[in-house]
Amino acid sequence: MQNKIIHWFKYGSPQSFYPLAGKMLPWFVTLAVIFGSAGLWLGFFVAPTDAVQGEGYRIIFVHVAASWMSMFLYLVMAFWAGLGLALNTRLSSMMASAVAPTGALMAFISLWTGALWGKPMWGTWWVWDARLTSELILLFLYLGFLALQAAIDEPRRADKAGAILALVGVVNVPIIYFSVTWWNTLHQGASVSLTKSPSMAVTMLWGMLLMALCFWMYSIAMTLMRVRVIILERERTSEWVKHAVA
């Protein structure tokens, strides 16, 4: 029994996490493809037409999944950045840097699909309401984090500066989420939340959840892929990287 215990903390070192990430990567890619095809099939061929918005509502299957992930990934990024700042663990900061570009992509997709949805339904591409504005700030926080890290040459200092920005920006995430209940906005309230039963047809809901799972798996896969590159880049002077690359 004793020798069956896995020493989880050993994966906190970049050297042992590098091969583990490589092993996990294809699984998450596969899951993303499976959930994505199931979600899109359900969303485009099975889910019924909406009574008010007709076929146009189907952009929800991309829009909501991207918006959820953009907020969730920011929390993940801030968590790793904070952990790196507090404990000085190298891998934590690398994870934060690896999450950021995918988070920025999700925020961008959320805003863009939102604009495409807003024009035919609301009658405008953009309006400065609290939900839309705070999501735009989220995109800028991601871009600011990336720019700040890119501007500082020394990785450890870049990690620290980025971590402080990431942690300060965390305040924005609950503001995005609750903006539609705290202030009057053009954006409608949540259709799906933890506190009440969802206000949408069951097949629509399943399509949306499957797409959210797809985006989740995709984000993990991209993060693992990116963190492997960051590990190699930052540890390039070490013996094990020289062996791995050779």
Next chain:
Amino acid sequence: MKARHKRIAIIVGGLASLSIAAFFVLNALNSNIALFFTPTQVYAGEAPKDRVFRIGGMVRDGSLQRNSMTVHFVVTDTAKDIPVAYTGILPDLFKEGKGVVAQGKLGPDGQFIATEVLAKHDANYMPPEAKHAIDQAQAERMEKTLTRMVAKPTPVP
């Protein structure tokens, strides 16, 4: 205290004070963050007088009138009503009994002259058959209440 513990304390303390600061700032900016004023707020004089602002609410049932290029309708929050005049194209989802946000100025006669009208929809998504069933159930309930009221009129105080 180890250096690590100190750093954790600084991070937690920093986040806590930041949240409090954000709370106060958002509280102070409350009326500026809100996208629109409700008719009740406009009547209470909270809306700007000689400046463009937005009103929001429901389009009152039966209030929509088309008059060549100009449409007239009433925005209500069930407590107060504001008549609106708008010249232009309405969004597809604009409907009586549904949400609307209009931007414009309040005229001296109390009529809101809108330059932009946006439709605000709710967070419910359902197939047309389900919507039909819900509408029918509502209509039936309404009818029952009406027949009850006719059969047994409520005493006038």
